[in-house]
Amino acid sequence: MKLLEERILAEGMAENEDVLKVDGFLNHQVDPVLMEEIAKDFALHFKSQGITKIVTIESSGIAPALLTAKEMGIPLIIMKKQPSRVLYNDLFQTVVASFTKETSYELTMSKKFLTDEDHVLIIDDFLAYGESAAGAIRLVRMSGATVAGVGILIEKVFQAGRDKVKENGVPVYSQVKIKKLSGGKIEIEE
Numbered sequence: 001m002k003l004l005e006e007r008i009l010a011e012g013m014a015e016n017e018d019v020l021k022v023d024g025f026l027n028h029q030v031d032p033v034l035m036e037e038i039a040k041d042f043a044l045h046f047k048s049q050g051i052t053k054i055v056t057i058e059s060s061g062i063a064p065a066l067l068t069a070k071e072m073g074i075p076l077i078i079m080k081k082q083p084s085r086v087l088y089n090d091l092f093q094t095v096v097a098s099f100t101k102e103t104s105y106e107l108t109m110s111k112k113f114l115t116d117e118d119h120v121l122i123i124d125d126f127l128a129y130g131e132s133a134a135g136a137i138r139l140v141r142m143s144g145a146t147v148a149g150v151g152i153l154i155e156k157v158f159q160a161g162r163d164k165v166k167e168n169g170v171p172v173y174s175q176v177k178i179k180k181l182s183g184g185k186i187e188i189e190e
């Protein structure tokens with residue numbers, strides 16, 4: 001997606017060889033006009049697939065996922081991250097490990113909002129190692145719903161996220177693919 005690509009090249013910062021900072025328009029300050037364009041692109045890509053709900057993981061996926069839900073005229077469900085292993089009967093839960101942040105958390109979603117009639121699109125900001133996306137797929141499937149696909153704003157192709165999602169039999173659509181981060185330079189895959 002050209003607009004997002006241009007924005008990354010203009011304002012993104014390669015913090016090191018693994019992490020791209022995009023705090024100015026996505027992870028801290030959010031550009032709503034850019035989010036609207038991102039939403040239109042997702043809606044176009046995933047149209048006519050019978051998608052009934054969008055799911056995202058708090059917090060940075062919320063802005064693009066909300067606008068995509070609005071664009072597609074369907075509800076958004078936000079999966080929550082719980083720090084502790086508290087068990088609740090009314091929640092689906094799964095443990096997600098984060099390589100980038102070197103922690104793990106309990107990803108949770110109420111049992112109320114998805115049924116086996118739902119066909120779900122998962123949207124998130126980054127695809128790194130795919131652990132969050134795989135966790136979101138597990139939770140959606142616990143409800144009996146099916147997963148149409150995973151929509152990602154920024155995929156780092158040098159990490160193994162896409163393979164992890166594909167292992168689960170789910171297609172990935174990413175708007176921008178980062179080939180390499182090195183010496184402060186951001187290389188984008190055409």
Ligand code: G4P
Nearest residue numbers: 018019020058059060098099100126127128129130131132
């Ligand atoms: P994975 O989910 O693909 O396996 O990746 P990983 O565990 O390594 O990443 C966990 C968190 O780090 C996610 O945010 C993800 O968005 C973020 N992240 C991964 N790589 C990058 C990067 O290159 N740049 C930035 N800015 N973030 C990255 P999170 O913990 O869910 O945080 P948030 O959604 O509350 O921002």
